[in-house]
Amino acid sequence: MARYTGPVCRLCRREGTKLFLKGDRCTSGKCALDRRATAPGQHGASNKKVREYGMQLREKQKTRRYYGVLERQFVNYFEEADRKEGMTGENLICLLERRLDNVVYRMGFAASHKEARQLVLHGHFTVDGKKVNIPSFIVKAGNVVAVKDSSKESPKFKALAESAAAQTAPKWLEVNAENMTAKVVALPEREDVGFDFNEQLIVELYSK
Numbered sequence: 001m002a003r004y005t006g007p008v009c010r011l012c013r014r015e016g017t018k019l020f021l022k023g024d025r026c027t028s029g030k031c032a033l034d035r036r037a038t039a040p041g042q043h044g045a046s047n048k049k050v051r052e053y054g055m056q057l058r059e060k061q062k063t064r065r066y067y068g069v070l071e072r073q074f075v076n077y078f079e080e081a082d083r084k085e086g087m088t089g090e091n092l093i094c095l096l097e098r099r100l101d102n103v104v105y106r107m108g109f110a111a112s113h114k115e116a117r118q119l120v121l122h123g124h125f126t127v128d129g130k131k132v133n134i135p136s137f138i139v140k141a142g143n144v145v146a147v148k149d150s151s152k153e154s155p156k157f158k159a160l161a162e163s164a165a166a167q168t169a170p171k172w173l174e175v176n177a178e179n180m181t182a183k184v185v186a187l188p189e190r191e192d193v194g195f196d197f198n199e200q201l202i203v204e205l206y207s208k
Helices: 009-015 023-027 052-067 071-083 088-097 100-107 113-121 155-165 199-206
Strands: 125-127 144-147 173-176 181-184
Touching (some): 052 071, 071 088, 088 100, 088 199, 100 113, 100 125, 100 144, 100 173, 100 181
Antiparallel strands (some): 125 144, 144 181, 173 181
């Protein structure tokens, strides 16, 4: 499956906000957006009037890139969210938050969504005791996500556990950094997402 393999800092500059695609680098003085807060390309610094469609498109691209999903995947998530009861935009964000790679990221066991995706693909995590190597796996309330026993002794995961212990997990996750586990105690709600999304613009874009 195709994946974006170019410079990820370019994506942050294009969206005009930090997507935290490089982990700790994004909070350091090396962040490309802090050093050059203009869109990439020779016309990036020019002042362009953004129309309604452009605002909707940018919000969709920002959300898609933050969670690291492809366009077709994103459309599938939107269609599933639209079929569910409740507000489509909130349903969409809830689905994206429940992806296994995002759960690993929220646990504090990865510096970025990209690293979380790689760790899941390499089979380092289990869900309710069963190995799952699909980043798009949707967790449910009551599921327990854990580092695989054979991976717990590696220096990398010991360091990740120390880092996770110093972080604050969202309230829908009950993280035990010492045991390297996290229980999904509830479904994520809109206010639990610590990133600035305007999901209504995405709904308007796909409703045309």
